Amino acid sequence: MRVDIISIFPEYFAPLELSLIGKARTTGLLDVAVHDLRTWTSDVHRTVDDTPYGGGPGMVMRPEPWGQALDAVGEGTLIVPSPVGRPFTQADAHELAELDHLIFACGRYEGIDQRVIDDAAARMPVREVSLGDYVLFGGEVAVIVIMEAIVRLLPGVLGNADSLTEESHAAGLLESPVYTKPASWRSREVPEILRSGDHGKIARWRRDQSLLRTASRRPDMMAVYPADNLDKKDRKA
Numbered sequence: 001m002r003v004d005i006i007s008i009f010p011e012y013f014a015p016l017e018l019s020l021i022g023k024a025r026t027t028g029l030l031d032v033a034v035h036d037l038r039t040w041t042s043d044v045h046r047t048v049d050d051t052p053y054g055g056g057p058g059m060v061m062r063p064e065p066w067g068q069a070l071d072a073v074g075e076g077t078l079i080v081p082s083p084v085g086r087p088f089t090q091a092d093a094h095e096l097a098e099l100d101h102l103i104f105a106c107g108r109y110e111g112i113d114q115r116v117i118d119d120a121a122a123r124m125p126v127r128e129v130s131l132g133d134y135v136l137f138g139g140e141v142a143v144i145v146i147m148e149a150i151v152r153l154l155p156g157v158l159g160n161a162d163s164l165t166e167e168s169h170a171a172g173l174l175e176s177p178v179y180t181k182p183a184s185w186r187s188r189e190v191p192e193i194l195r196s197g198d199h200g201k202i203a204r205w206r207r208d209q210s211l212l213r214t215a216s217r218r219p220d221m222m223a224v225y226p227a228d229n230l231d232k233k234d235r236k237a
């Protein structure tokens, strides 16, 4: 997978050298290039923003540098983190992990001139995505989060691929509580069933805990959890 990131703060992406993303890069699973948007400015002050047409607070990112930057990195799927984007989900991460070329555009100020998005959409898929109902200083932090969600799904990145099937949101539910040694800690015991060795009962306990946790914390997810899944899995256990 090739990833191009365009930002006025390329140094934000030093963390992408670390941990599993760093490993994916050294093993050739991932090729990441970070570009400074100011590369494509032509004035002495390397200006990337200007006042908004129609008035209002703040500044808007100028279209010219963005147009030239997107031309330079070529075609792929353009991802624009934005407070006005569609919610980014685990399903999106899986879809994007299948693609060959991702391009991330990091907005700042009040955002990027809309014509940049419209011009790109005329020649490649564009996704404006939101990470939540809050506003950041810019898209850089969101790109790091999205990159981690995608890269961990790439074949060979996570040692134990099984963890991908059991994790939260993978099966449309939140993951059940996890425990490890010691069996007793500050007079708090690990649930006995997890030490029973009865894998059928353990699977049932975990799914029940997932259902309880999801119903309590994310009723919105329960609303779309396939009802027949409940019946089918209930019957098996």
Ligand SMILES: Nc1nc2cc(Br)ccc2s1
Pocket (backbone or CB within 6 Å): 081, 082, 083, 106, 107, 108, 109, 110, 111, 130, 131, 132, 134, 135, 136, 137, 138, 139, 140, 142
């Ligand atoms: N939640 C988010 N806030 C922002 C702000 C800017 Br400016 C650019 C992208 C994003 S994504």
